[in-house]
Amino acid sequence: MLISRSLKSSQRGVTLFLAMIVLVAMMLSGIALFRTVDSGVLVAGNLAMQKSATRQGDQGSEAATTWLMEKSQTDPTALHEDSGAVGYVDYPFYVANALNDLPTAGQGWPVWWTAYTATHAPAVLATDPATGNTVAYLIQRLCSANGAPHAGAVACATPPESTDEGGSRGAGGIAMNRPTAVYYRITSRIEGPRNTVSFTQTVVSL
Helix, strand or coil: CHHHHHHHHHHHHHHHHHHHHHHHHHHHHHHHHHHHHHHHHHHHHHHHHHHHHHHHHHHHHHHHHHHHHHHHHHCHHHHHCCECCCCCCCCCCEECCCCCCCCCCCCCHHHHHHHHCCCCCCEECCCCCCCCCEEEEEEEECECCCCCCCCCCCCECCCCCEEEECCCCCCCCEEEECCCCCEEEEEEEEEECCCEEEEEEEEEEC
């Protein structure tokens, strides 16, 4: 009888030990599951913020395009030179010779923007109260120098040349129509909640 009681006591001790191990494993699994779900929700929220900021970059493109169209109609020669004012939303920093003003090899957009806006202050739109996003933008004319486009040493990025048959040329001749439009690059930086930062670029032709 004493031997039987001793074996039962030993078995009860082993069962309790195994039960505690299983309980600890279940607790660790529950904590891991909770952290996974919490991280998933956080990542989904950050992605939503990022997409919202990217979509709002259209506001910078629209404001810049409106400014360019107004200038091209009322004072087109103003687009031949650099111009800009700090913080004035309707007057962005406009760069007339920015053909190669892009991030260098290995340089990210945030670093480029910080360095570039130290001397080229962007226009800043009012913060959107619905999303908390703030849009800032720059306008760069894709030309090699200041001055009238396609004149002298001022080389500008343009649409491809097109062909036109006829005109004053001989029968069967092909006349080249040299484009007069100029490309303008609009770079927008969108900053929002949760340290969200997004960049968009739009190229327009006028």
